[in-house]
Amino acid sequence: MFKKVISYTMIIIITLSLIGCSGKKEEIETQNGKLNVVVSFYAMEEFVKEIGKDKVNVYTIIPEGVEPHDFEPKAKDLRKLENADMLVLNGAGMEHWSKDVIKAVKNEKLKVIDTSQGVNLINISEENGDSSHIGSENTHENLGVDPHLWLGLTTAKIQSENIKNALVELDNANSKYYEENYVAFANELDNLYKDYKVKFDSIANKNFVTGHATFAYLCRDFNLNQISIEGVFAEGEPSPKKMKELTDLCKEKNIKTIFMESLVSPQVSETLAKEVDGKTATIYTLHSKEDNLSYLESMKSNLDIIYNSLK
Template sequence: MKNKIILIVITIFLFTLNGCDSKELSNGSNDNSKIDVIVTFNPMRELAEYIGGDKVNIEVIVPDGVEAHDFELKAKDIMNISKADMFVYNGFNMEHWVDKLLETIDKDTVIVEASQGVDPIIVSEEEKDNHDNDHKHEGGYDPHTWLGLSTAIVQARNIKDALVKVDGNNKDYYEKNFNEFNKEVNELLNEYKTKFELLENKSFVTGHEAFSYFCRDFGLEQSSVEGVFAEGEPTPKKMKELVDYCKKNGVKAIFVEENISTKVSETLAKEVGASVEVIHTLESRGEKNYIDAMRENLEKVYDNLK
């Protein structure tokens, strides 16, 4: 009788255990075979997905359509980051709330400042002052590092190194993915460096001054309707300067990022006889991955400058 009772208890225990396992797997949130990575916004997801592949679960904090530098953390975000294996943010004050966050999260979480090691582009004092007044934090560097191909490689390497630190057993897998990314991006970089070098027109006009690292890679000169931190519509003086610049340099297209108002850019384009062309910033998830989106950007910019 005693042995029978023991057998019943063991059976119930095993049944309960199996039930719990099935529930966890069906939810997909407790797959212990994958690394839990939380990233701040979509460009970091693009890079982490490329390097991490099927070895990572990725969660994005900032919703599509919300600016990372305007976002405010919620308590649940802090809790989720604390439980993650790895947390990736862009840096250069793209996410002004990160410094306070890092004081609160679990020390076991591997922290990745993706822009670490990037040669930063310093914003003008006027831009910095405007940004400080609006956001009450310093903004000395242009944070749009992922839009430069050479700087995106640095970011991808930082993410790869962190994944190796967290999951050394899959080091070869992460190294292979990074090497493929590095090869593809460098091929794209070198191809278009040669193309842009042969062009006389290097004048690249955008709705938002987010492409300084992109321009540095290819020797282009950027002029923009809005500044680095997109602080609203330009003054009449700035608008006149842009009109004069476009006419003087024969600008054929004003490039605007997806999912934002193009009203001012359309006004400028109409004034100078240019078209308005959409260009990817990857701040919202689209159908194209990082490399395909950047290839399309390059093709579009080149075609409108040649």
Template sequence: MKKNLFTITALAATAVLTLGSFNSVYAAETADTSSDKKLKVMASFYPMYDFATKVGGDKVEVTNMVPAGTEPHDWEPAATDIKNLEDADVFIYNGAGMEHWTEDVQNSLDNKDLTVVEASKGLPLLEGKEEEEDESADSDSAENADKEDSSDSESEEVTYDPHVWLNPLNAKTEMENIKNAFVEADPDNKDYYEQNYETYAEKFDQLDQEYKDGLSNTKSKDLITSHEAFGYLCQAYGLNQVGIEGLSPDSEPDASRMDEIIKFAKENNVKTIFFEELVSPKVSETIADEIGAKTAVMNPIEGLTDDEISAGEDYFSVMESNLKTLEEALNE
């Protein structure tokens, strides 16, 4: 009887030890799986994607919502994008009016654990120019209407220039905001995100100094662009932007605006008219032909083409290319 009792006790002890060992192994495997899990990140368009990829490194899986080569101003998310946001850990958007769809999309989501970051938050924004009113309207009526509606105009929503990332120091702040969102969503890897950010923060500072050195003593300070995407860059480095079109690249200049641009270019001896890869160059080419100037590409980095991505281009390489283009054009 004592022998049987001893045997039963020994078997029970062995079972407990075995179960405990199994639980320990299971817990370790679960922990390893959890630690290897990457943050699923949705970025609204290319600069947000690039900054997120750089600061997140191998701890994140980033999706650029706007396809390569697509102009993002009027892009709309599809049903698949909404589904991906429902499954995401972090959503990054620029803000400042760049993505008109974000509020409606966020309100429609059931994903209450989603960490959302507006990358431009905290940056001083430039006010955008309003579209010109119909010149055929009676001037006296317009003047009277302005007087009557002066109180209402104060409450009208202000339009801002969203292209903050074209000032490298603004881009550094945007990456910092993204880094902070990653730390919030994944605090266990805080040191990793902080280290990546510090590495690229130095590169933003170096790029800023390169622009200061390259543009401080150019012969000309006037920059005629296809649309007004370069306000922050021009403000940072003492240039004067003259946009053929407004903040939206889809707007079309009327005949009077074309005449104004041509007159300005002739009076200020402008020798280069800039256009963008993702926007038709026809208007810029027309003005250049009229004044005997050349055209050149200035990339606002709203989206890269497949060829640029395949060639390894990124924010820094494109900004360096823009600087070389500016130095050449403004020193003719």
């Protein structure tokens, strides 16, 4: 999927030349006393806004509706970073472009936050079924770990704490404000976790089917097992042989709900649902804002629909 080393280096060089020649910078608001925070994608935006609230201006690099695994930053994104105080990344290999971009940006004050720091990362391997993936072979360059941390409640809490700590370090005068906002958000995450831990512990069925294997951290939180059509990085459709294996597995485990995601083609999910005499349902991956729901609302919806499919 990522055959972009030479081409992307050229893009960086051209971009820097354009910035240098223009002599202009595209400004984020800087006259209102707020921290200028650039984030990679929507889930990071939500975490920053929950903690920073009206003390931050947030610019999100990856646009709404764009699959982040193949995204490349544009010249305007680099210009935003020229004036930013902080760049917030998910980390764990999610932003494959980050090292090149950070090197290219001329901004000595830029604080880069890898929110995966302190997380017990899940390895991608045949031993753990590539997050129970049954489909095409995974060809992503960064096969080491699953980067979908934000979809686990306990890992999202760690990511949010990393963001809080960075905001406190940059703007210590408002440290109490950030601490209080973090505690409030963390409590909501904890309460959601406690509510659904009881529910999932009460049922024997732990298997659900997703479009691609994004829910390993949620599964670890609640001792669930995702069976995915595509792998961790949404690499492509399964072969007919793998599709048959998936169909047989769904029938064996009596799985009748096949989950679909907005940024992944629904065709295979719909075909699988038809094969097992089941139905499809939408699940949120939070790469983008969906149905105008907040992070907490989206996660509650995910947990509720998974739980109801397992009963």
